[in-house]
Amino acid sequence: MTALSTGRHRAAAPVDAGLEPVADGSVAQWTDRYTHAVMDTFGAPQRVLVRGEGPYVWDADGRRYLDLLGGIAVNALGHAHPTLTAAISAQLGTLGHISNFFASPTQIAFAEKLLSVAQAPEGSRVFLTNSGTEANEAAFKLSRRTGRTRVLALEGSFHGRSMGALALTHKAAYREPFEPLPAGVEFVPFGDADALAAAFEGEPVAALVVEPIQGEAGVLPLPPGYLARARQLTQEHGALLIVDEVQTGMGRTGAWFAHQLPHIGGGVVPDAVTVAKGLGGGFPVGALITFGEPVSTLLGRGQHGTTFGGNPVASAAALTTIGVIERDGLLANVSGVGERLRSRIEALGHPLVAGVRGEGLLIGIELAEPVATEVAARALEAGFIVNPCRPTTIRLAPPFVLTDEQAGTFVDLLAALPGRLTEDGA
Known part of the structure; x- marks a missing residue:
């Protein structure tokens, strides 16, 4: 099994370059090193990611996540798109x-x-x-x-x-x-x-x-x-x-x-x-x-x-x-998947969801309580990356290659949330 297939990526370095390859490590180990090397303008990273493919990324512990933020609306083609690379x-x-x-x-x-x-x-x-x-x-x-x-x-x-x-x-x-x-x-x-x-x-x-x-x-x-x-x-x-x-x-x-x-x-x-x-x-x-x-x-x-x-x-x-x-006709995919995703979230009738707005694959989920940070944390633990851009708003900006089936797994997560949340997780 290769390093890529396990989610643990070992960066290659030229033999004659005088460089040491980046060593493997856990999320906890990399996070500790981050706090001693990177200026504290972003706070501690939520995860340390090592590779991606399509709309998915993997962390240093080998866990997979559906990336519904896309690097904050950046990764239009997903991760490691073969034509782009x-x-x-x-x-x-x-x-x-x-x-x-x-x-x-x-x-x-x-x-x-x-x-x-x-x-x-x-x-x-x-x-x-x-x-x-x-x-x-x-x-x-x-x-x-x-x-x-x-x-x-x-x-x-x-x-x-x-x-x-x-x-x-x-x-x-x-x-x-x-x-x-x-x-x-x-x-x-x-x-x-x-x-x-x-x-x-x-x-x-x-x-x-x-x-x-x-x-x-x-x-x-x-x-x-x-x-x-x-x-x-x-x-x-x-x-x-x-x-x-x-x-x-x-x-x-x-x-x-x-x-x-x-x-x-x-x-x-x-x-x-x-x-x-x-x-x-x-x-x-x-x-x-x-x-x-x-x-x-x-x-x-x-x-x-x-x-x-x-x-x-x-x-x-x-x-x-x-x-x-x-x-690849991705503008049509953005419109179609985005519209169906918004409709499916609204159709849940979940008491925590007060509304859904946006266009295409730029979506804001308005919450009935100021618990966006808690919802995002629960989503991350379940394998989804989303953004609590306001206390009452979850922002989604996934890659344009997202499918209805992949989007549906996030809808299932929302459906399983309790009717009320508090910021302390109770």
């Missing part, structure tokens, strides 16, 4: 990193493909980054090039943790330790079109930055018509409409982008969209997409940059991820 390996074996003094055919083809699925008009462009935070940093700088400094964002928003992206993020616990943040950002009530209209009065606005579905805040979709009204207001006042699709983009909602869904976007064409997470299928890559010639020329030569953004390996990963989604 082959493409990354082939590209790295040919050309890994070259800097942005040069271009690669892979980078150019990726940028063209991204503009295509974004349905971007002639004159649109792409700035390639390594993450969603960096994409939102680029968008923030884009707004400053309008000559205005006032930016509107929504209450409940999450746009990243670097200083610029953090300025756009509403949660006080994230912001306050690092203030003063870049100035000019104001927050308006989520989903309130009248409050948004009122916010445009007074000093001119550079940009409105919105998520079509707020993931961190509990999977909250914008109300129908809100994004269309936002587009109208930004055009009337000469402001940019920047749509943060870092979590919702690249097929997560069953469309390439959530704003393309008629009941969310209403056919709007934004000025800019940020994307990351699922874009590379697990490889770090992000992008700022600008729509049309005027917006695409706001950032000029030397006004922004990146060392790793757009490198050939990240570009190959993203281009391949898009290709597999198209080849």
Whole structure:
């Protein structure tokens, strides 16, 4: 039996590299080493994972879990997808990193493909980054090039943790330790079109930055018509409409982008969209997409940059991820499995489940009690990875390859939960 088949992976190292292979160990042993080597910004890991396949992962003790979080909406194709791993390996074996003094055919083809699925008009462009935070940093700088400094964002928003992206993020616990943040950002009530209209009065606005579905805040979709009204207001006042699709983009909602869904976007064409997470299928890559010639020329030569953004390996990963989604019809799978999963959870009539919301495979399960942490802990013990993003909300963002049968095992777990829970597990 191989190390992979037991769930205990021994990393290979070249004999002449002077490196020792990583030793086997239990979850407890690895966790102890983690606490002495890794900065304590995330707390102790829930598990130490050693391998994955499709929608499943295994920990260092050999236990299998159905990954219903997908690395927080990242692993669109699941784990160890053979087409993706082959493409990354082939590209790295040919050309890994070259800097942005040069271009690669892979980078150019990726940028063209991204503009295509974004349905971007002639004159649109792409700035390639390594993450969603960096994409939102680029968008923030884009707004400053309008000559205005006032930016509107929504209450409940999450746009990243670097200083610029953090300025756009509403949660006080994230912001306050690092203030003063870049100035000019104001927050308006989520989903309130009248409050948004009122916010445009007074000093001119550079940009409105919105998520079509707020993931961190509990999977909250914008109300129908809100994004269309936002587009109208930004055009009337000469402001940019920047749509943060870092979590919702690249097929997560069953469309390439959530704003393309008629009941969310209403056919709007934004000025800019940020994307990351699922874009590379697990490889770090992000992008700022600008729509049309005027917006695409706001950032000029030397006004922004990146060392790793757009490198050939990240570009190959993203281009391949898009290709597999198209080849295997995964947008339809996301829509179908997601809709049926939400319906099955609602049909349980479980007293602990107060409601289900979301689009595609971005799902929020609203609980009747603030026991999301306890539910997530019980799920983990039973072999399911989910996220308690709020005290009353469980977030699911599984790989696009999830099947109805696999999703059904989680529904069975929910059905078996007692009618009432307390945070101490009683």
